[in-house]
Amino acid sequence: MSNSEKKETKSIKSLWLTLKEIFALSKPYRLRFYTATVAAIIASAVWLTVPLGLRELLDAVFESGNNELLNWLTIGLFGLFVLQAAFSFFGNYHLEWVGERVITDLRKKVYEHLHRLGFKFFAERRLGEITSRLTNDVGSIRTALTDSLPQLLTITFSLIGSVSLMVVLNWRLSMVIFVTVPFVTLATRYFGQKIRHLSKDIQDELADSTAVAEDALGAVRLVKAFVREDYEVGRYKDAVEKLFTTARRKVVLTQLFWAGVGIMFMSTLVIIFWYGGKEVLADRLTAGDLVAFIIYALNISRSISQTSRLYTAVNTAAGASERIFELLEETPEIENNPNAQVLKSVDGKVVVEDLWFSYEGEKDVLKGISFKAEAGKTVALVGPSGAGKTTLLNLIPRFYDPQKGAIYVDGINIQDVKFKSLREQISIVPQEVHLFGTTIRENIIYGKLDASEEEIIQAAKDANAHKFILQTDKGYDSLIGEKGVKLSGGQRQRLAIARAILKNPAILLLDEATSSLDSESEAQVQEALTRLMQNRTTFVIAHRLSTVQHADHILVLDEGKIVEEGTHLELIEQKGLYSHLYELQFRDLDEPKSIV
Incomplete structure (x- = not known):
């Protein structure tokens, strides 16, 4: 049989196999x-x-x-x-x-x-x-x-x-x-x-x-x-x-x-x-x-x-x-283990042990990361762009799995729990907030689909959003346009915070949550974030070091490794990368101005 005939036979067979699937x-x-x-x-x-x-x-x-x-x-x-x-x-x-x-x-x-x-x-x-x-x-x-x-x-x-x-x-x-x-x-x-x-x-x-x-x-x-x-x-x-x-x-x-x-x-x-x-x-x-x-x-x-x-x-x-x-036929890269358990309410203690990660087997983005975050404490991740900060945050809710190492929540390996139950315990407030082109109410309630009207309003108040919501044409039933185009950046961010508050997570991930805001909006968002962070284990990524100086623990990442860690004052005294970055940002300022 010639090559063309073989190819033709394969094509015919493929057609019938396709029809069989249909x-x-x-x-x-x-x-x-x-x-x-x-x-x-x-x-x-x-x-x-x-x-x-x-x-x-x-x-x-x-x-x-x-x-x-x-x-x-x-x-x-x-x-x-x-x-x-x-x-x-x-x-x-x-x-x-x-x-x-x-x-x-x-x-x-x-x-x-x-x-x-x-x-x-x-x-x-x-x-x-x-x-x-x-x-x-x-x-x-x-x-x-x-x-x-x-x-x-x-x-x-x-x-x-x-x-x-x-x-x-x-x-x-x-x-x-x-x-x-x-x-x-x-x-x-x-x-x-x-x-x-x-x-x-x-x-x-x-x-x-x-x-x-x-x-x-x-x-x-x-x-x-x-x-x-x-x-x-x-x-x-x-x-x-x-x-x-x-x-x-x-x-x-x-x-x-x-x-x-x-x-x-x-x-x-x-x-x-x-x-x-x-x-x-x-x-x-x-x-x-x-x-x-x-x-x-x-x-x-x-x-x-x-x-x-x-x-x-x-x-x-x-x-x-x-x-x-x-x-x-595409298979999910993240699957539950056969014996995975449901992760119920947690305190929020997070332990990372010898974490290695790379995308598609390319250059390692994270190299042997290990640290501990006590429940209810704030851990800040700082360092140059490309150091691996966002990648590290993406591993906590199992958006990706590491090639080596493990992450534990309250002593349980997150790969041994159902990932949906893990993510139920986590809220994320990113720099680029995604809102649906529906109403304000539907965007807030996404954090808790069965929330009462009182819970929705209280979450909006805690997020400093209630006042501007009432000023819209239909209040909580106002349409905000595709991706929230009718709202300002600060308003979008506050809706995202209200959504996270309503979810009431044990672990909070903040990825440059205030970096793109003007001073007035940043102040309102910072105040809302402070309320959101209370009694929650919080991971904060920030390039502006003024927003993390009061964190309980600061991890300094560079080229996928933790090169320094400690409190703000301890890192300043070390005269290392953190101190250098701090001096570059605040050499002309007398005093830092923010807590988150």
């Missing part, structure tokens, strides 16, 4: 699916009797001249059409129902699976590509599910029935159409594979164009600030033009294929009409037989044409479906 999705609805398929087959069987009825009708008119028989045959044909339409409606309705139900289930399954995947997965993919898979690719499954097996069965039944009846009517005339079938089969297989590959390319390029649009629209403030509207429009135009070029190639292949099949069958019908006419003139075939024969030939032509279109559609759907199944 049909597995309909398992909960198999009874409805099979019932609908049977109804569709019955509709095809009824249709096969129509040409015979027409034959009798024509022979009754042209040969017997029986007017009463003509009337009864006409009524009978009308009844067949009604019966065929009824079964067709029943079958198609339930097939469509199954298709829509499966798509709904699949969208929920894919979305749930996405939430199980970790930060590594999202760091390697653009959001627009993921969104495209969830919307465009999932929709393509429906085509394969509702159009492939049911239609394949009905078409096969129709073909076998038409061929059998044609042979009974006139076997010599039947040979004319049989010559065409092998050529159509080979063409279907050849073009189908090429169309499938192009369909997958189209889905990839559609995802790329969606990602380009989502990147730009999600950063519209930046785009306008740098006057890059034309640049972003150009990027999107280039992406969709590339998509158009691939789609055009698919259209050309598809239309060439269908046109070729049409020419072959129309030519065959002309030959049948010519040869059949000669048979009628020779009294070897009646006019009714010829009409019935032509209708069966048309049915075969239509069935094979449908098979060709079906094969094209299934290849298109399979190309997109592969992307969905690839996504579902």
Whole structure:
């Protein structure tokens, strides 16, 4: 077997494996699916009797001249059409129902699976590509599910029935159409594979164009600030033009294929009409037989044409479906151990032992980190950019797992507890706050979904947010725009603090929570953070050392290692990296001004 043949066989096998995975999705609805398929087959069987009825009708008119028989045959044909339409409606309705139900289930399954995947997965993919898979690719499954097996069965039944009846009517005339079938089969297989590959390319390029649009629209403030509207429009135009070029190639292949099949069958019908006419003139075939024969030939032509279109559609759907199944095969990098326990309420003591971590096996970001954070105390992480501070914070809630070492909360290794129960004990207030484009209330209540109105208001007051919330047009029910665009940076930060207060965590992670605020906003946020930090184990990352000088313990990181640790005064006396950084920041200031 040649390499090309091996590749082709692999592709065909892959198609059927993909279809098998698609049909597995309909398992909960198999009874409805099979019932609908049977109804569709019955509709095809009824249709096969129509040409015979027409034959009798024509022979009754042209040969017997029986007017009463003509009337009864006409009524009978009308009844067949009604019966065929009824079964067709029943079958198609339930097939469509199954298709829509499966798509709904699949969208929920894919979305749930996405939430199980970790930060590594999202760091390697653009959001627009993921969104495209969830919307465009999932929709393509429906085509394969509702159009492939049911239609394949009905078409096969129709073909076998038409061929059998044609042979009974006139076997010599039947040979004319049989010559065409092998050529159509080979063409279907050849073009189908090429169309499938192009369909997958189209889905990839559609995802790329969606990602380009989502990147730009999600950063519209930046785009306008740098006057890059034309640049972003150009990027999107280039992406969709590339998509158009691939789609055009698919259209050309598809239309060439269908046109070729049409020419072959129309030519065959002309030959049948010519040869059949000669048979009628020779009294070897009646006019009714010829009409019935032509209708069966048309049915075969239509069935094979449908098979060709079906094969094209299934290849298109399979190309997109592969992307969905690839996504579902992605395994979460963070999983619970088989014997993982639920971490219930904790005091918040955190111990880190010999922690080593690197991203994708590259250069170590953390190198042998060890320290202790007593419950209710504040630990500050300082050091140059890239020292590993944020990475260390990301390991505490198990957003990533270290290659070596361990983290203990109240003496329990965090890898021995269910990670969701661990994260229930932790709140994070980052520098770049993410808010949902809904109401103020819905953003605060995210910290505790069953919070009462009194709890929501109290959390807002503790976060110094209640006053500005009341000044908005609808108070707590005010819409804040996409990512909180209607709010200032300080207001967004205070909502994030209110959300964290409502969660009432034992451990608090603050990552540059005030670095981007003006002086007035910083003062209000600092006051809110002070309330939030009370009686909680708090880890604070800060470049401005004025915000950490009253921390219970300060860790100085450099190139992934703890190079110094102690209190503010102890580190100043050491005259090391911390002292150097402090002098650079405060050489012109008489006195530090903040506690967090």
